[in-house]
Amino acid sequence: MxxxxxxxxxxxxxxxxxxxxxxxxxxxxxxxxxxxxxxxxxxxxxxxxxxxxxxxxxxxxxxxxxxxxxxxxxxxxxxxxxxxxxxxxxxxxxxxxxxxxxxxxxxxxxSARRTAASAALAASALSSSSPETGVSMLGCGLINFEVLTYLRAVLPELHTVTLYDLDQGRAESFGAKAQSAWPSLKIDVAARAEDALAANKLVCLATTATVPHLGSEYCRPGTLLLHVSLRDLTAESVLSSVNIVDDADHVCRAATSLHLAEQKTGNRDFITSSLGEILLSGKPYVRDDDNLTVFSPFGLxxxxxxxxxxxxxxxxxxxxxxxxxxxxxxxxx
Incomplete structure (x- = not known):
């Protein structure tokens, strides 16, 4: 052994x-x-x-x-x-x-770095019609710091980070650590979750939420939301978005936001595709400029x-x- x-x-x-x-x-x-x-x-x-x-x-x-x-x-x-x-x-x-x-x-x-790699891979594969220069991060713990590390590796033009945490001290500590690691980054700490959601067209949710607490109405059109913690978004927000998953059977269980959306509608028609299918297609994927795209990885x-x-x-x-x-x-x- x-x-x-x-x-x-x-x-x-x-x-x-x-x-x-x-x-x-x-x-x-x-x-x-x-x-x-x-x-x-x-x-x-x-x-x-x-x-x-x-x-x-x-x-x-x-x-x-x-x-x-x-x-x-x-x-x-x-x-x-x-x-x-x-x-x-x-x-x-x-x-x-x-x-x-x-x-x-x-x-x-x-575990943390495969989660971060999954999020970064989605961010690079589900591309925007314009370069990703900023990211908003809600939840200022270990996972989002790893996500930021991996985003920096795959999105070289990323230069702005907006942070939000229920504990502002954690957000400020996260920001100081990120500034030390990447001195050229511009880092802001948002006072409200709504402000963070609106700040950039790339958003990562990595919180400890157990029930939905966020709507999508504050996100800009064309935003990619990396829904790493899976239980932040309301079912209504999921249903009004373009949804990419890692595996529909896995993600629609255990009271995730997508599970709640499935229970609300009685089907999974709101799921557009899986990330693996998009990667295998070999075709560039450009997300919808008019709608929110949500990537929800259960973590296989x-x-x-x-x-x-x-x-x-x-x-x-x-x-x-x-x-x-x-x-x-x-x-x-």
Whole structure:
């Protein structure tokens, strides 16, 4: 068993944004081709607690050298007030020959960066008729900082960031960190969510919201809204938008905004396409200048496998990690 801890995983991923986006793109395309297996995620919830959860995401990814495994990821929003990350995770990769677990990875960085890569890939694939020069970010935590990092990698003309968080101090801290990382960025902190939504035609929502709280009426026509946290928009806003998803079956469940829209209409006709289908078409996609486009990624387990396998291969090439020779029973390898 190869064990890769947080520092080793991050040493591989730091500065590898384009490689991660490429791995995520391939996973989306393979999923659209039917070369993945992605069972529904299993949500472990707790009595009298509607915020905390732990989720299992098993998956198979049919690359040239296929990968299988599972991510076990927790979301405890109360951690933030204690100075801890909201999410923590581990990923296990299994042998496709024997099924035995082969690699155990600290998964929080993999999970965050595949989420960011997915958002950045959508931002570059669902292009605007004019260059994307600014982004509004609602929710000033780890995920949106990773999203900003990946957006900077794929959208070189991005130079303005508008921030909003219910905790203005978090928004200001986020802004200071971003300014330190990218001194040329122009950073504004909005006083209201509505002001942030209106500021730019590229918007990313990465909050801990559990119920819809935002309408789309403040967004500019032609805006692309990266709905990473999935539960911010009202069902009415979803139904009035052009909707791109990663997988309709996955995203229309667990009380997401799209699930609520499906319950309201009794169908999924409001979903236009999946990102994988758009990528496979090979045709440039230019979003509607007159309407809001919403990208809602549930977060498929095959994306985690794609990034975890990238980390496994690079770490092995560098000689990183700890090998436990006797982790498995006698006869296991």
């Amino acid at each position: 190869l064990i890769l801890g947080a520092s080793e995983v991050r040493s591989v991923l730091d500065g590898a944004e384009r490689s991660v986006v490429s791995a995520v793109r391939q996973a989306y395309e393979l999923h659209a081709l039917g070369r993945t297996s992605v069972p529904h995620s299993v949500f472990l919830r707790f009595p009298a607690d509607d915020r905390d959860r732990i989720i299992a995401l098993p998956a198979y990814l049919g690359t040239e050298t296929p990968v299988s495994g599972v991510k076990w990821v927790s979301s405890f929003p109360g951690n933030v007030a204690m100075g801890m990350d909201r999410a923590s995770a581990v990923i296990v990769l299994n042998s496709m020959r024997t099924g035995v677990p082969e690699v155990f990875l600290e998964g929080s960085a993999i 387990g095959c994306l985690d496998l794609a990034v975890a396998d990238l980390v496994r291969r690079e770490a092995s090439a560098r000689g990183l990690g700890t090998v436990l020779e006797h982790f498995l029973p006698a006869g296991g390898k």
